[in-house]
Amino acid sequence: MPGADKEADLTERIEAFLADLKRGGCGTGPIRGSGETARETTALLRKVTAQARWSSAGDLMEIIRKEGRRMTAAQPSETTVGNMVLRVLKIIREEYARSRGSSEETDQQESLHKLLTSGGLSEENFRQHFVHLKANVIEAINELLTELDGTTDNIAMQALEHIHSNEVIMTVGRSRTVEAFLKDAARKRKFHVIVAECAPFCQGHEMATNLSKASIETTVIADAAIFAVMSRVNKVIIGTQTVLANGGLRAVNGTHTVALAARHHSTPLIVCAPMFKLSPQFPNEEDTFHKFVSPHEVLPFTEGEILSKVNVHCPVFDYVPPELITLFISNIGGNAPSYIYRLMSELYHPEDHDL
Amino acid sequence: MKRESIVPAACAAVTYTVLCHPHHHTVFIVLTDGPGNKDDITRSKNEGKELSKEEKQRLRKQKKQQKKQKERKNEKSETEKEKTPVSLLPPPRPVATQKAPSALPAPASAPIPVPASAPFHSSPAPSPADKPAKSKAELKAERRARQETDRAAKQPGSSSSGIKTKVPLSELNPVVKRLPEHVQVDDPAVVKRLAKKLERQQIPLRSDYGYKVSLFSHLHQYSRKAPLTQQLSIPSTVIHPSIVRLGLQYSQGIVAGSNARSVALLHAFKQVIRDYTTPPNEELSRDLVNKLKPYISFLNQCRPLSASMGNAIKYIKKEISNIPSQCKEEEAKTKLLTCIDRYIEEKIVLAAKAISKYAIEKISDGDVILVYGCSSLVNNILCEAFEKSRKFRVIVVDSRPRLEGREALRRLVQRGISCTYVLISALSYILPEVSKVFLGAHALLANGYVMSRVGTSQIALVARTFNVPVLVCCETYKFCEKVQTDSFVSNELDDPDDLMVTRKGKTQLENWQDVSSLGLLNLVYDVTPPDFVDLVITDLGMIPCTSVPVVLRVKNLDQ
Numbered sequence: 039m040p041g042a043d044k045e046a047d048l049t050e051r052i053e054a055f056l057a058d059l060k061r062g063g064c065g066t067g068p069i070r071g072s073g074e075t076a077r078e079t080t081a082l083l084r085k086v087t088a089q090a091r092w093s094s095a096g097d098l099m100e101i102i103r104k105e106g107r108r109m110t111a112a113q114p115s116e117t118t119v120g121n122m123v124l125r126v127l128k129i130i131r132e133e134y135a136r137s138r139g140s141s142e143e144t145d146q147q148e149s150l151h152k153l154l155t156s157g158g159l160s161e162e163n164f165r166q167h168f169v170h171l172k173a174n175v176i177e178a179i180n181e182l183l184t185e186l187d188g189t190t191d192n193i194a195m196q197a198l199e200h201i202h203s204n205e206v207i208m209t210v211g212r213s214r215t216v217e218a219f220l221k222d223a224a225r226k227r228k229f230h231v232i233v234a235e236c237a238p239f240c241q242g243h244e245m246a247t248n249l250s251k252a253s254i255e256t257t258v259i260a261d262a263a264i265f266a267v268m269s270r271v272n273k274v275i276i277g278t279q280t281v282l283a284n285g286g287l288r289a290v291n292g293t294h295t296v297a298l299a300a301r302h303h304s305t306p307l308i309v310c311a312p313m314f315k316l317s318p319q320f321p322n323e324e325d326t327f328h329k330f331v332s333p334h335e336v337l338p339f340t341e342g343e344i345l346s347k348v349n350v351h352c353p354v355f356d357y358v359p360p361e362l363i364t365l366f367i368s369n370i371g372g373n374a375p376s377y378i379y380r381l382m383s384e385l386y387h388p389e390d391h392d393l
Numbered sequence: 394m395k396r397e398s399i400v401p402a403a404c405a406a407v408t409y410t411v412l413c414h415p416h417h418h419t420v421f422i423v424l425t426d427g428p429g430n431k432d433d434i435t436r437s438k439n440e441g442k443e444l445s446k447e448e449k450q451r452l453r454k455q456k457k458q459q460k461k462q463k464e465r466k467n468e469k470s471e472t473e474k475e476k477t478p479v480s481l482l483p484p485p486r487p488v489a490t491q492k493a494p495s496a497l498p499a500p501a502s503a504p505i506p507v508p509a510s511a512p513f514h515s516s517p518a519p520s521p522a523d524k525p526a527k528s529k530a531e532l533k534a535e536r537r538a539r540q541e542t543d544r545a546a547k548q549p550g551s552s553s554s555g556i557k558t559k560v561p562l563s564e565l566n567p568v569v570k571r572l573p574e575h576v577q578v579d580d581p582a583v584v585k586r587l588a589k590k591l592e593r594q595q596i597p598l599r600s601d602y603g604y605k606v607s608l609f610s611h612l613h614q615y616s617r618k619a620p621l622t623q624q625l626s627i628p629s630t631v632i633h634p635s636i637v638r639l640g641l642q643y644s645q646g647i648v649a650g651s652n653a654r655s656v657a658l659l660h661a662f663k664q665v666i667r668d669y670t671t672p673p674n675e676e677l678s679r680d681l682v683n684k685l686k687p688y689i690s691f692l693n694q695c696r697p698l699s700a701s702m703g704n705a706i707k708y709i710k711k712e713i714s715n716i717p718s719q720c721k722e723e724e725a726k727t728k729l730l731t732c733i734d735r736y737i738e739e740k741i742v743l744a745a746k747a748i749s750k751y752a753i754e755k756i757s758d759g760d761v762i763l764v765y766g767c768s769s770l771v772n773n774i775l776c777e778a779f780e781k782s783r784k785f786r787v788i789v790v791d792s793r794p795r796l797e798g799r800e801a802l803r804r805l806v807q808r809g810i811s812c813t814y815v816l817i818s819a820l821s822y823i824l825p826e827v828s829k830v831f832l833g834a835h836a837l838l839a840n841g842y843v844m845s846r847v848g849t850s851q852i853a854l855v856a857r858t859f860n861v862p863v864l865v866c867c868e869t870y871k872f873c874e875k876v877q878t879d880s881f882v883s884n885e886l887d888d889p890d891d892l893m894v895t896r897k898g899k900t901q902l903e904n905w906q907d908v909s910s911l912g913l914l915n916l917v918y919d920v921t922p923p924d925f926v927d928l929v930i931t932d933l934g935m936i937p938c939t940s941v942p943v944v945l946r947v948k949n950l951d952q
Contacts, residue, residue: 237793237816240894243901250911257606257912258892258902261818262792262848266880266919270608292818295851298858328822336816341799344806349813353822 059113096164189312192369197223212241213277238335285360285375297362594687597624640695700836744932767797768833794891834867841923853925889913
C-alpha cells in the first residue's frame, strides 16, 4: 500500500534523524553542522505536512508540535531543531490567517487594548478548513528551505564591508559561517587571522588548516594566550551555537574569555550567526543551559589513581552577555544585540515559545 | 698583581655616566698610596662626577680630531705616571680590543686615558659594534666601581664616605641599558656578534626552528628535539659537566619553574666552585667570574635565563668579586659555598615559610581557592594551610600544551586536599563558585606588572569581572628592574610542535611546516596589568602591586 509505505518511510527518516541527533551529543559536536540540521528538520516537517492526515490548521499544528517535542528531546542543546519547528508553526499561523482573510498585523500585536477587549486568550482555534491551506503551507516551507540554503552565502557577501586590509582578526574554535565569511573577504583583501584552538576538542586546528589552504595568513594559539595577543587584534569574529532571546550567546567554551579580553582592549566583537540560530530561550535556566561531556577529554583515564579523588568538569558551552557583543551579522544584515528581541517577534509567535 | 689592583681601583671612582677617565687618575693616586683619607676620596669622586658630565657634553659636541686635542690639553697635568696602567686598560676588554689598537695610536700623547677612550666614541668604527663596546665597557666600569666602593667601605675610616657615595650611586642609575641579545633576533648584526662571542667561548650556537609568527620575529624559537648538547663534543673541555647536564635538563623541560631552575643553577655552580682551581698568576675573584661567563652563555642558549636566575647570578658574581685578593683558595671556596647556601636558605626556603605564614591568614574555612598551573610556592601554601586544619577546596585550572596543572593536582591530592580540575576554557563556568584566586609569579616587574605563565592574565581578567580577589605570591628575589607593558617585547617562544594534538588517530596540524601561510605560536609567559591584581604576598609582607619599585630601591640600598 503506497500510503503505508510512505508513512513507514517517513517514520524511518525521522528515527534516523533522531538517532543522528542523539549521537551528536559527544564533545566534538554534531555530525553535521547546524545549517544542515536546520535543513533536514525543515525537510522532515514538510514531509510530515504532506503526508500526515489533518483537516484543519489546528490539527496540523498539534502534529508538528508532537514531532517537534520528540526531536528537541533527543538533543536539547541542538536548538536549531526547535527553532525550525517554531518557524513552521508560525508559517502555518500566517497561512491560516491569510486564508481567512484577516490581516496579519492585527493578529500579531499584543496590545493592551486587545487584551482588555478580547479578555485574555485569542479566540482563534484554527478549526476552519481551507482547501488550499496544505499547498500554501508547503509552498511557504519551500521558501523557508531556499532561505536556509542561502544563509551562509548571504553572510559571506557582507564580509568586505567589515574587513579591511592588513587587519588582525581573532576567532575561536570552528564555525563554518565564519570560515566562509573570512574566505570571501580573502578573495579581495589581505589580512591575518589568529585562531584560538579551543581545548579540549581543538577544533581550531581544523579551522586553521582550512583557512591556510585558502592562502590566509593564519596563526594557531593556545587558549591561554588569548589575552596576551589580544592587544594586537583589530577585530574578533566568532560564530555561535545559539543566539538567546536577550541578545546573549550560547557559544563554545572559552568565548566568554575572548569577549572579556576584547572589551578590555576595546576591540569590536562581531558574531556571524544566521537567523535560524535565534532561539526564544533565556539564559537563566541553570539546569538546561550547560551541557557536559565526558571528562576523559580533560583528564584522561591514563592518569590513574588520582582520578577517583578528583572532580573533573568539561562544559561545552559558555554564556556571553549581550553587553560584550558589538554586532550580529546574519543573513538579513547587521544588527545590534538590542534589536534581537524585535527580530524574534517577527520569526516566532509568542504562544509557541514553549513547545 | 699590579694590573689587578689598579684596574678595579680605576673603576671605583667612575660614576654611572660615560667613561670618565680623569678620575681614574686621581683614584689611582689615592689608592695605590694606601687607604687615603676620607676627604681625598670624596673630593675625587665629586670631581669625577662633575667632570664626567662635562666630558659627556664635550664628547657629544666635538668632531674626532678637535676632541683629541682639547682633552690632551686638559689631561696634560695628570698624565705621566699613568702611562703603563693606561696601556693595560684596553686589553681586559675583549670586545674593545679591535678598537684599542686603532684608538691608541690616534691620540698624539699615548698616556692619556681619556683620549684613549674618547676615540672609542669618536672614531668612525661601525656603529652597532661601537655602542655595545661603549656600554659593555660602561657596565664593566660600573661593576668595578660598585665593587670598589664596597671595598672602600670595608676599609677603616672610609665607611661613612662609602655610605655617602652609595646613595648618589643608586640615584644615578644608568639610563642607557644594553638591550639583551635574545630580544633582538631580527637584527642580523646582533646575531652575528653573538655568534662571534659564542665561538670565542667555544659554545655551539643553537639555531631557530620552524616558521616564526611575524609579531614575534624578534625572539628565538627552538625545537626541543634538537638540544644544544648534541653539538658538543664528549667530554666537553670548555663546559663543566654539571652545567652541561643542567642545560639539557632546562632545554628538555625536566627542570621547570623559576624556583626549581634557580636552585638547580645554584647547586651546579656550587659544584663548579668545588672543582675549581685557580690557575697560576691569576686571582680567584677575577678568574672565576670569567670562567662562569661561558657557562652562563651556554645555559642561556639552552633556555633563556629567568629573572630569578639572573638575580642569583648577579649575587654570585658580586660575592666572587668581593673575595679579597689575599684570601687563600680553600678559604675563599668554602666562603663562596656558604654564601650560596645562605642565599638559597634565605631567599627561597625561608621566604616560602614567611609567605605561607602571611597567606594562611588570608585563607578562611569554607573557601574555594583557584590556582593555575604548578607554582611550587602556591602548592606549599596550600599544603601548609591544610596542615593547619583550614577547611577549603581547590580548583586547579590547567592549559594546553604544557598541562602543568596535572602535577599540581597530583601533589595536592596526595596530601588529601579535595580538588576539582578544569581547563582554562571552562573558566567562566567555574568562576562563580570561587572565593579566592592564588597565583604564582615568574617575576615582578618594576612598573607593577606581573610576569607569569601564559594564561595568568586571563585568569586575573575573568576573576576581576566576577569580583573574585586575586592574590599573587612572589619572593622578593624575583623582583626585577625591567619594565614591560605587553607580552610581545620580551617573551619566550616554546617549541611550536607542542601545539599539535592527535585526536581519534588524526593529527590536524601534522604538516604545518609545509603550509606556508600557517604558523603555530607557543608562548611561555605573559604580563598581567597591576589593576587586575589585588594583593602581592612577599616575604617582606603583603604589598600592593605598585610597591615593587619601592622594595627594589630598599634592596639596592641594603646592598
